[in-house]
Amino acid sequence: MIIAIDGPAASGKGTMARRLAEHFKLPHLDTGLTFRAVAHALVVADKPLDDEDVAEAAARGLDLGALDRSVLSAHAIGEAASKVAVMPRVRQALLEAQRSFASRPGGAILDGRDIGTVVCPDADVKLFVTASAEERAQRRTDEILAKGEQADYAQILADVKKRDERDQNRAVAPLVPAADAHLLDTTKLDIEGAFQQAVRIVEESQIK
Ligand SMILES: Nc1ncnc2c1ncn2[C@@H]1O[C@H](COP(=O)(O)OP(=O)(O)O)[C@@H](O)[C@H]1O
Numbered sequence: 001m002i003i004a005i006d007g008p009a010a011s012g013k014g015t016m017a018r019r020l021a022e023h024f025k026l027p028h029l030d031t032g033l034t035f036r037a038v039a040h041a042l043v044v045a046d047k048p049l050d051d052e053d054v055a056e057a058a059a060r061g062l063d064l065g066a067l068d069r070s071v072l073s074a075h076a077i078g079e080a081a082s083k084v085a086v087m088p089r090v091r092q093a094l095l096e097a098q099r100s101f102a103s104r105p106g107g108a109i110l111d112g113r114d115i116g117t118v119v120c121p122d123a124d125v126k127l128f129v130t131a132s133a134e135e136r137a138q139r140r141t142d143e144i145l146a147k148g149e150q151a152d153y154a155q156i157l158a159d160v161k162k163r164d165e166r167d168q169n170r171a172v173a174p175l176v177p178a179a180d181a182h183l184l185d186t187t188k189l190d191i192e193g194a195f196q197q198a199v200r201i202v203e204e205s206q207i208k
């Protein structure tokens with residue numbers, strides 16, 4: 001079974017994907033980390049974020065087994081990732097790695113922005129996870145504060161909106177729900193409530 005989960009920044013798709021992976025015993029790939037890793041490689045090499053040759057080389061050299069969430073989850077890397085994610089050759093290189101992960105025998109869960117539309121258009125179940133921009137900014141703020149770092153809600157809300165805009169309006173693989181995706185608005189759901197709804201959707205689509 002392949003489960004595709006998409007949604008905007010801090011909607012809770014990663015948390016949901018990890019819990020579903022554990023529940024259904026499926027391997028999980030957070031494709032956001034692949035874009036973050038490319039952005040991180042450019043930042044570390046002191047290269048501009050629009051250098052497509054360097055970015056493509058980083059994408060082609062990516063080891064999916066070595067994605068370090070603790071380094072890549074930084075708020076600023078998310079912003080940088082959405083800049084490298086507009087480059088077609090970067091997307092193509094990562095697409096090959098993402099599809100290879102998805103084609104594992106037994107299936108997989110992938111989460112990102114274009115899983116249901118581009119990476120796995122034939123996925124067995126597609127979820128599009130949303131929440132209001134204000135709720136998502138609050139979740140990200142709480143997450144950063146919980147790490148003991150400083151967080152400015154107003155700035156984070158502005159960043160979240162800017163990233164939504166960039167992800168929804170890029171030419172290649174924009175953030176949009178697949179026609180056959182189940183929409184799951186988690187604005188008023190806690191983590192457990194959102195997970196239970198997702199399990200129900202997956203189980204119902206297995207029966208059909
Ligand atoms: N339904 C929810 N209610 C409240 N907080 C949530 C919910 N889902 C996720 N979170 C929290 O919000 C933050 C962002 O979630 P995450 O799964 O990383 O989102 P995404 O992968 O969409 O960026 C995390 O701190 C997570 O614990």
Ligand SMILES: Nc1ccn([C@@H]2O[C@H](COP(=O)(O)OP(=O)(O)O)[C@@H](O)[C@H]2O)c(=O)n1
Binds near residue numbers: 008033078111163
């Ligand atoms: N399948 C994907 C996943 C991420 N991305 C890009 O990578 C950025 C970071 O993704 P992420 O999922 O790690 O971000 P968060 O939602 O966790 O904040 C996004 O803003 C997108 O620009 C993408 O274009 N396609």
